[in-house]
Amino acid sequence: MKKLAVMTMKGGTGKTTTAINVAHGLSLCGNKVLLIDCDPQRNVAITFGVYGRRGLAQLLTTGNVEILQVRDNLYIIDSGGRKLIEVELQLGGSEQREHRLRESLRYLQGCDFVFCDCPPSVNLINVNALAYCDLIIIPIAMDYLSQVGARQTVEVIDDIKERTGNDSMNFRILPTFYDARTRISKEVLGRIRERFSGRIFNTVIRVNTALSEAPHYNKTIYEHAPLSRGAFDYYRLTEEILDCC
Numbered sequence: 001m002k003k004l005a006v007m008t009m010k011g012g013t014g015k016t017t018t019a020i021n022v023a024h025g026l027s028l029c030g031n032k033v034l035l036i037d038c039d040p041q042r043n044v045a046i047t048f049g050v051y052g053r054r055g056l057a058q059l060l061t062t063g064n065v066e067i068l069q070v071r072d073n074l075y076i077i078d079s080g081g082r083k084l085i086e087v088e089l090q091l092g093g094s095e096q097r098e099h100r101l102r103e104s105l106r107y108l109q110g111c112d113f114v115f116c117d118c119p120p121s122v123n124l125i126n127v128n129a130l131a132y133c134d135l136i137i138i139p140i141a142m143d144y145l146s147q148v149g150a151r152q153t154v155e156v157i158d159d160i161k162e163r164t165g166n167d168s169m170n171f172r173i174l175p176t177f178y179d180a181r182t183r184i185s186k187e188v189l190g191r192i193r194e195r196f197s198g199r200i201f202n203t204v205i206r207v208n209t210a211l212s213e214a215p216h217y218n219k220t221i222y223e224h225a226p227l228s229r230g231a232f233d234y235y236r237l238t239e240e241i242l243d244c245c
């Protein structure tokens with residue numbers, strides 16, 4: 001079972017879009033995938049148009065959870081919304097607080113991939129995802145602040161790796177919101193390819209309106225616009241992830 005998280009400190013860089021479309025891409029290839037919404041915004045559950053009465057918040061506190069099937073081979077755990085914020089505060093004072101997710105999913109079986117869609121912060125839920133996952137996908141949109149967010153995320157990863165002893169954890173940078181018409185996109189892509197050489201996906205996710213439309217119809221990109229650039233880019237990324245995992 002491969003465990004992946006999509007995480008960066010910077011908001012709006014395409015984390016949820018990546019988590020949803022790669023998770024669905026992997027499931028379309030015949031893999032059984034569990035997508036965990038770690039964000040109180042509940043964007044994963046909202047995109048699929050479902051609501052889990054017992055989500056991640058309940059899983060971390062009671063061990064009880066409702067796993068929702070949203071497509072063939074694709075399952076999700078809703079976050080619990082605002083309850084997850086309360087749970088995070090509650091967990092703050094408890095023992096083994098960084099390993100709650102790992103503990104809660106200890107008996108999970110039958111999945112090929114577990115995916116965590118993380119909020120843009122350094123909160124305890126994200127630390128739990130870092131302690132649990134093997135590969136952290138860090139999306140960088142083509143601007144300066146996204147690069148700063150990625151640098152901060154890499155620092156946190158190194159720190160958590162040391163503290164939790166999760167030696168198997170690795171990260172890969174994913175360029176997102178690439179727009180070939182702009183100079184800044186080319187400059188940023190060049191710079192991050194140099195800086196993160198060997199730790200960056202070959203796939204570049206281009207700006208594509210269809211990607212922002214799909215959630216409105218409760219669809220993934222493969223359902224909403226299978227021939228779009230967005231679908232092509234996420235197919236490619238899915239293949240790359242299958243190759244490296």
Ligand SMILES: Nc1ncnc2c1ncn2[C@@H]1O[C@H](COP(=O)(O)OP(=O)(O)OP(=O)(O)O)[C@@H](O)[C@H]1O
Nearest residue numbers: 011012013014015016017120177206207208211212
């Ligand atoms: N490649 C893209 N081209 C155009 N729009 C995109 C692209 N990727 C994502 N979007 C849109 O941009 C917005 C932000 O994307 P998304 O929600 O995936 O980011 P996020 O990093 O999860 O945000 P947050 O930090 O708030 O969780 C959404 O409206 C999404 O539909």
Ligand SMILES: [Mg+2]
Nearest residue numbers: 015016039043
């Ligand atoms: Mg998100």
